[in-house]
Amino acid sequence: MTQIKRKSDTKMVPVPSMAIVPERDIDKAPVLEARHLGIEFGGLKAVDDFNIIIGKTEIAGLIGPNGAGKTTVFNLLTKVYQPTTGTVLINGKDTHGMNTVQANKAGIARTFQNIRLFNNMTVEENVRIGLHNQVKYGMFSGIFRAPAYWKQEKKQHEQALDLLSIFDMQDMADVKAGSLPYGAQRRLEIVRALATNPSLLLLDEPAAGMNPHETEELMENIIKIRDKFQIAVLLIEHDMNLVMGICEGICVLNYGRIIAKGTAEEIQQNPVVIEAYLGKQKEA
Amino acid sequence: MKMSKKFRSNLLTYGLVIVAFILCQLAVEKVIPGFKMSRSLKGQLVPICVYIVMAVSLNLTVGISGELSLGHAGFMSVGAFSGIVMSAWLVNAFQLENETIRLILAMVTGGVFAGVAGVLIGIPVLRLRGDYLAIVTLAFGEIIRNVMNCLYFSLDGPTLHVGFNNPNLPGKLVVNGPTGATGVDTISTFVMGFVLILFTLFVVLNLINSRSGRAIMAIRDNRIAAESMGINVTKYKMMAFVTSAVLAGMAGALYGLNYSTVTATKFRFDTSILVLVFVVLGGIGNIRGSIIAATVLTILPEVLRAFSDYRMLVYAIVLIVVMLATNSPLLTGLVERIRPKKKTAAKEGEAQ
């Protein structure tokens, strides 16, 4: 418990374009900057005028009622959907015209709400897919077992085990990913995303289906990951203990629009947010 | 050793092929008295090798890459005719009579041309998904067969002439449109077939256990996740598809040079389906299974000549039953219930 760095430890500082980032990141370029991001599906604005800035080592939360468009935002950031309006900058680089693969190479990695592991492959192989672009040897070196193959495979194996050790999963390396228990599958998704060496990690409901104890562990691990890899994390989560416990900046989405931004305390006291979650209170 | 399980499995596959080859050679050479092979079976040795390579290469597309291809025989066809032309041209142009070298060069040629066809077909096809991809590969298989029916090749000394819908070419016709290739110098041998199988296994198994192979399987398991991990989907789908086409082309050359007459109708849709049956019965994604299924199902009709009328009917029923047994929730539940008993029984047996 004590090692969890609570949000109150971090001082948030406003930056231009109506966003706030942790004080420690203020001198560094933001890892993600979305400006006026929006997408329409058949005339319906699923996300509209979405603006966010995330600091270099910030843990940020994206919350909102069901159907608010949170996963759509993730899909826009990772270029699964091409936005109808607005831009996304990753590490200051415009992602216009990029596809999902290029967005990943630019430094953005994600997990999925409905787990998407490579079920017929082992845990280690799943992580190795994440390491794919950091290991360089071609098809023919692979087939004809050139020296590069042996060297890189060994390196990849060590790296994979190293990453798995974050969640103490080294012993499961040879287990088929599809046969893992639910919580372990979620953790493996995080490891696999980390393996792509991102500067921003998007977690889509990482605590879904976990018990309070597992959630507590996950919170510690998210902070551990941030500290160890010096990356930013943006997470979607319905578990308010997790969000309020570790997120430094929080962004609330409703009907595809941002209705509030701020620190945990600010969000908790924001009447607009309370209304979005609980409905309008009858006037007394 | 970390990879020991896979390594052992691969070793077993190679071992199986090598032992089977040695046994066949012993039977052919009649080294051991009484252990010999019937003439009709001897005639099946090269086709068996061809079908094993076809099945293993199709398994790369269907099982490893997860794309149903119904036009695999098209690549075999391209390989067969380009191989035949190459073999004849080598004799005319270089007076090269050494059959082994000619066969190897013919197989390489077959592989290259089938690979080119694979690239040309793969570019449009691999953008599609699922059933659409299947039907378009079928369409391409038919287009290849149609085009082959219109192609004429002739050799005038060392010069090669090509005609489209035009049989009036100078010199001696090697490939004669719908009549196909006639008077082919049959240089295929069982030994070379065996070598081709080993080569195919080497390529496919090593590919699977490499960075590229893992990317191919990741796309099969979950395309969207693979993309978000930075895997270039088109590149790796293409890699599997073209590798598969090259191997099928090499098998095609071996097949084409095994008969004195080869027509394009031999590489119809039926042949594609036959190879698919091998893959399905051997277990989708299971390389060793493909080898066994291709061997057994090529020999079986020879053994069961009396039932030849029912052969395709039985194939059809087996195909349906296997698919139902492995995919229907009702039947898989039943199988699951039987299986653990078997396993525990085996363990008890070991203990005693």
Next chain:
Amino acid sequence: MISFLSHLVNGISLGSVYAIIALGYSMVYGIAKMLNFAHGDVIMVGAYISFCATQYWGMSPLMSVLVAMLVCTVLGVIIERLAYKPLRQASSLAVLITAIGMSYFLQNSAQLIWGANTKSFPSVVEIPTLSLFEGQLLISGETILTVLANIVIMIALTLFTGKTKMGRAMRAVSEDKGAAELMGINVNGTISLTFAIGSALAAVAGVLLCSAYPALMPTTGSMPGIKAFTAAVFGGIGSIPGALIGGLLLGIIEILGKAYVSTELGDAFVFAVLIVVLLVKPTGLLGKKVHEKV
């Protein structure tokens, strides 16, 4: 000019048959999301039944068609129940391979029952040939009947899916099986009904096809089946007007291609068109665009 018109008429005739077959493919694909590869072989069975009915059992042509439709309907429903229903949750690869197996099963059963020899199918059509432009352009009775049958079937099906309760159930199931089931629609019954209608149409198509091209053998249905599927994809799978347009265009392209480009390459031409269409518009001419949920 007259010869062009004559080719065009032949194209429309063949295209109408394709359209009727394509309907069966399209409806089944729309509702069960599966490529019923055996559909082409149901056509062949329909033609054989009609052949036997007129040749051996002494029935009138019209009766023979009705019997063929009845047999095919039953056959279609049995195939669905035995082979496809257990695979509702399975991968599309498994379903497609099963359908291919079923196609082979039907072809080889037909070969055992009726032999591999080509049978000459007597036309069931008794309409006289229409002679235009002083006998320069002949429109056969088969062509007239095929086109008429096509029009009637299209109108009937459009009304059925649009106006009747069962038709609405069909559309609901094709949109969302789970939701339809929750609304109290008998999903399995609806899928069976779709197979029944598709198979009955296949029987009609089989008789019309063999009346125009009288060579009947166990593989008669496979090529037209594949081409009709092509037509269904061409027009946009799941759409009734799409099947009509796709079928007609494909028939015309095939006949004109054979007449003016190359006889040998007629089929290649058809498939090349399919590939081009799929690349330009992956869901066909009238198909709906589907978003993949992430």
